[in-house]
Amino acid sequence: MKNIVKVSCLFFVLFLLLSCAKPSEPASVEGSLNIEHIFEVYGYAIDISVTDSHLYIAEDQAGYTIYDLASNEMISHHVSYIPETDPVMFENVRAITAVEDENLLFVYDRYGSPAGIFVFDMTNKVNPTSLPPVTGNTGSIVQLNSDVNLDGGANLYWTNGASYNFGRFDQYWQNNNSYEFLNSVERFEVGASRIYISAEQLGFHIVNKSNGNIISTTDTDAVALDVKIVDNYLIVALRQAGFAVYDISDETNPTLVCQKETNEYIYTIDIEDDNMVLGSHIGGVYLYDISDITNPALVGNLDSDKIGYTYEVVLLNNKIYASTRQGVYKIGIN
Secondary structure: HHHHHHHHHHHHHHHHHOOOOOOOOOOOOOOOOEEEEEOOOOOOOOOEEEEEEEEEEEEEEOOEEEOOOOOOOEEEEEEOOOOOOEEEEEEEEEEEEEEEOOEEEEEEEEOOOOEEEEEEEOHHHHEEEEEEEOOOOOEEEEEEEEOOOOOOOEEEEEEEEEEEEEEEEEEOEEEEEEEEEEOOOOOEEOOOEEEEEEEOOOOEEEEEOOOOOEEEEEEOOOOOOOEEOOEEEEEEEEEEEOOEEEEEOOOEEEEEEEOOOOOOOOOOEEOOOOOOEEEOOEEEEEEEEOOOOOOOOEEEEEOOOHHHHHEEEEEEEEEEEEOOEEEEEEEEEE
16 A cells, blocks of 8 residues: 555656746746747858848858848849859858848958958849958857937947947948947947847846946856947846846946746847847747836747747747747737
8 A cells, every 4th residue: 555655646746747837947948939930041040130122131151131122032143243243152150230210231251351240232232232241350250239320320329349339321331430449349239328238157238328337247146248238227148047137217326126036048129019039059948028127028939840940030020030040930919
């Protein structure tokens, strides 16, 4: 009789263990996510830039591609361009960013000749016109971003090594500036008067945008790889430890509000309204409802078995765009 009781207890314990996810990890669920379209690529979709009308894809050794989002049709694919008469092949396109209001596209070739940020006038997206490239302190760029400059042209920002770099492009590169830090920095977000920068093992910096002075550095539980600002809160991707939410009402002393772990490492974040999407290489994409920013709730996950090894995620117009080794996935949110 005792043996029967022991066996029954053992089966009960095994049932509990096998039927529950780890306390610190969410169950993997598709939830409210559905794949609407797959944009085909020639290489790996390492990075993307998404606008209301177009999708721009950096494809590593295969160059870059432009899609029309209204029709989902490919407009053009570019493996090289010709400045004057000498063809220069893209060797490793790692980042891309577009400013459509100015018809400008910035394409970062990590190993090009010369290595740097190539610039194109995109008035004709089938045959873009090359403009003078941006070179100098352009090795090993982690994140490349851009927006409209009110005086004309575009603002361009990037991080590499221990530097945050910025300037203006209007027919040519001008007003080149950089802020140097003591240790390596990763991804960033630019606010009206502050720059929020992930700083790996140091955590994250809040930086005065006008002079580069660090207002505060906050240690985090794990390696900080990306940051996004939501009102007076900062969300930080913590690689092996999921993500964390900090109250930054007091910029000199941010305080931890909550931290949530995920099944896989987290590398990138994007936010639109009450939706937050996390990019995880093997974990694919995680979607969270952040209507209560102090307690984000997981509402969907598509892992790499469904969409491939994932590099970058973008939220726009209630859609998720995930760049992966298998292509770029357009994912609907129900």
